Amino acid sequence: MHLSGAVFAFWAAGFTAHFLLLFVLLFRHHAKTFPAFTTLIAANLLNSIALYEIALRGSKHAYFVAYFAFAILDLVLQLAVTYELARSVFCPTGTWARDIRKGFLILVLGSLAVAFVLACLPSPPEKTVLGMLLDRGNLFSSALQCELFVGMIAFSSTANLPWNTHVARIAQGLGFYSLIGLVTEAGHNILTRNTLAFESLTYVRMSTYLLCASYWIVMLWLPAPAPQELPEEAQRQLFTLQRRVEYDLRKLRALKR
Numbered sequence: 001m002h003l004s005g006a007v008f009a010f011w012a013a014g015f016t017a018h019f020l021l022l023f024v025l026l027f028r029h030h031a032k033t034f035p036a037f038t039t040l041i042a043a044n045l046l047n048s049i050a051l052y053e054i055a056l057r058g059s060k061h062a063y064f065v066a067y068f069a070f071a072i073l074d075l076v077l078q079l080a081v082t083y084e085l086a087r088s089v090f091c092p093t094g095t096w097a098r099d100i101r102k103g104f105l106i107l108v109l110g111s112l113a114v115a116f117v118l119a120c121l122p123s124p125p126e127k128t129v130l131g132m133l134l135d136r137g138n139l140f141s142s143a144l145q146c147e148l149f150v151g152m153i154a155f156s157s158t159a160n161l162p163w164n165t166h167v168a169r170i171a172q173g174l175g176f177y178s179l180i181g182l183v184t185e186a187g188h189n190i191l192t193r194n195t196l197a198f199e200s201l202t203y204v205r206m207s208t209y210l211l212c213a214s215y216w217i218v219m220l221w222l223p224a225p226a227p228q229e230l231p232e233e234a235q236r237q238l239f240t241l242q243r244r245v246e247y248d249l250r251k252l253r254a255l256k257r
Contacts, residue, residue: 010206011052017213018045024221030166036080037170043070043077068134075141081174082148088167089152107151115144135189142181149175169219173212180208 022041025031031038047070054063086104119140149171184205191198 006203010203010210011048013210014206014213015045015048015052017210017217018048021213021217021220024217028220030220033166034081034084034170036077036084040074040077040081043073047074064134068137071134071137071141075137078141078145078174081170082145082152085167085171086152107148111144111147111151114147115140118143135185138181139185139189142178142185145174145178146182149178165224166220170216173215177208177212181205
């Protein structure tokens, strides 16, 4: 396969961004706090190397098969990152409240259903089965992630749950990339592959990701600000909640006896 100058430039920029971001995650000791996100970035770095080598030495079919395999891995890891961020927001103590767990499960199931419907609506002009699966799969992934992040933000606002600074920065980048990805992948499902319009949407999506990666590099390098002291009213609410939990635990232990 022949790589154009623009494609090579995007590959080099993506490889550099992933390398620097992985360095920041390891050097700043964020890998322990965000293991799923660190794994996602490491997988993307491996993806850049593998696809570049296949593009130079392999066939077009081999490239599409490898791209499809990495796309599945990317979706799984993105879902893992979403859960990781949700866990940091909704159960910072390590224990999910029953109502919050139920609400998050409803959010996930609803997002899966809506994303599946959206991915089935367009009729891609792509003739090959693999190409059609790639277009629909990318649209499904973007729609799912966009819905999950919007739902998480709305859910946390309703429950008055604060976002840790670094958690918020990762979520902001992924949410913005998913939103732009939803638009570009919807276009990919309508346009014919290898046309100027199709390639332009691809460049928009890749440029957006590079922008988000650069944002993560800067924000995760900077130390998180010291947590502010909770207002007196919030302290009283937490104390009341703690007493209620202790009371419910005592009742539960009594029932078990």
